Amino acid sequence: xxxxxxxxxxxxxxxxxxxxxxxxxxxxxxxxxxxxxxxxxxxxxxxxxxxxxxxxxxxxxxxxxxxxxxxxxxxxxxxxxxxxxxxxxxxxxxxxxxxxxxxxxxxxxxxxxxxxxxxxxxxxxxxxxxxxxxxxxxxxxxxxxxxxxxxxxxxxxxxxxxxxxxxxxxxxxxxxxxxxxxxxxxxxxxxxxxxxxxxxxxxxxxxxxxxxxxxxxxxxxxxxxxxxxxxxxxxxxxxxxxxxxxxxxxxxxxxxxxxxxxxxxxx
Numbered sequence: 001x002x003x004x005x006x007x008x009x010x011x012x013x014x015x016x017x018x019x020x021x022x023x024x025x026x027x028x029x030x031x032x033x034x035x036x037x038x039x040x041x042x043x044x045x046x047x048x049x050x051x052x053x054x055x056x057x058x059x060x061x062x063x064x065x066x067x068x069x070x071x072x073x074x075x076x077x078x079x080x081x082x083x084x085x086x087x088x089x090x091x092x093x094x095x096x097x098x099x100x101x102x103x104x105x106x107x108x109x110x111x112x113x114x115x116x117x118x119x120x121x122x123x124x125x126x127x128x129x130x131x132x133x134x135x136x137x138x139x140x141x142x143x144x145x146x147x148x149x150x151x152x153x154x155x156x157x158x159x160x161x162x163x164x165x166x167x168x169x170x171x172x173x174x175x176x177x178x179x180x181x182x183x184x185x186x187x188x189x190x191x192x193x194x195x196x197x198x199x200x201x202x203x204x205x206x207x208x209x210x211x212x213x214x215x216x217x218x219x220x221x222x223x224x225x226x227x228x229x230x231x232x233x234x235x236x237x238x239x240x241x242x243x244x245x246x247x248x249x250x251x252x253x254x255x256x257x258x259x260x261x262x263x264x265x266x267x
Contacts, residue, residue, distance in 0.1 A: 003067050014038065017045035024052055028117065035127055035134065039190070043101065043134035044120065047113055050077075053110030061189035062103055062160075070181050071105050075110055077152045078105040078178070079143070080160035082136060083170035089131060090140060099140045102186050103160035112152060116142040153177045161186035 001009060012020075021032045025048055035041050046057045056068065071078050082090075082098040090098035106113070121143040126133040143152065155176025162170050165188040174180075207231060221229075250262065 002156065003064050006150065007068070012049060014041070015222070017041060017048075020048060020052065024048070031121060032122060034124065037130055038128065040130055040134040043130075046101065046104070046114055047120075050104060050106040051109060051113035054106055054110075056105045058184065059102040059105065059186065061187045063185045063187065064183065065185055066181070066183045068181070068183060074105060075107055075151075077107070077110055078159075079152065079154050080176075081154065081172070082155050082218075083157045083161065083164045084172040085164045085166070085170055089137060093137065095137070095140050095144065097140060097143070097154060099136055099143060100153070100157065100161050100186070101136050101139050103184050110180050111148070112142070112146055119145070129246065155179060158182055160184045163187065178217060 001007075018032070021029055021044075025032075028044070028048070032041055036046070041047060050057055051057075056071075058064075079099045080103065082100045085097045113123075116139065120138060121132060123133045123138050128212055131137040142216050143149070143154070145153070153176065155178050156174050157170050157235075158174050159176065159178050159181055160183060163174075163185055164170050252259070
């Protein structure tokens with residue numbers, strides 16, 4: 001607080017969030033209370049706080065390391081990305097960014113938040129998966145489908161969370177409107193993901209699945225043999241207007257059920 005003495009601070013409890021929903025978002029009470037994990041209600045709650053009140057939301061395991069003057073008059077939402085070392089869940093879904101939801105700055109009543117709520121409603125079927133239903137993956141998907149991205153400032157992790165969950169400073173490349181600022185640190189002291197430890201039985205099942213795959217996957221080319229079969233000169237030749245056909249290579253794995261949709265007209 002000594003770094004930002006003129007700011008008003010408020011701690012939101014579970015009861016506070018329930019009251020906020022009941023008083024101002026009664027149509028979301030069913031969704032709010034349907035989540036099986038407390039962190040999902042905290043996720044939805046933080047988005048509603050920012051819509052209703054505006055300001056800067058921060059998790060409890062956040063340390064403020066510099067004054068917030070750089071963003072205090074910002075009229076856009078300000079996001080930071082997750083460290084690049086954490087991007088595998090987003091990359092596996094083809095998402096080009098992966099937004100962090102542990103610290104968010106937003107003006108009051110920004111219209112991104114109603115858009116996000118509509119996305120969360122569509123993700124309600126995934127309520128057993130925190131990242132996909134309310135967390136950073138759902139938030140990222142909403143941002144990518146929002147029709148006014150110019151009203152949002154997306155920055156590298158250095159702004160709010162430059163430290164990875166392994167305790168090291170991220171090797172991410174600084175970027176964004178506030179690339180030169182480092183305002184907060186995130187120390188990954190959450191409990192919900194630590195509770196989801198893999199049991200011995202689950203590890204055994206995973207090992208069995210991997211062994212079954214390796215024994216039954218058939219012939220397998222190593223990288224050198226694969227490279228030897230590719231004509232790189234053809235790959236890098238510019239496409240000419242006279243070319244009648246263009247070959248598009250799509251690497252897939254266990255994707256047979258999705259191929260028809262992939263090649264459907266209009267997709």
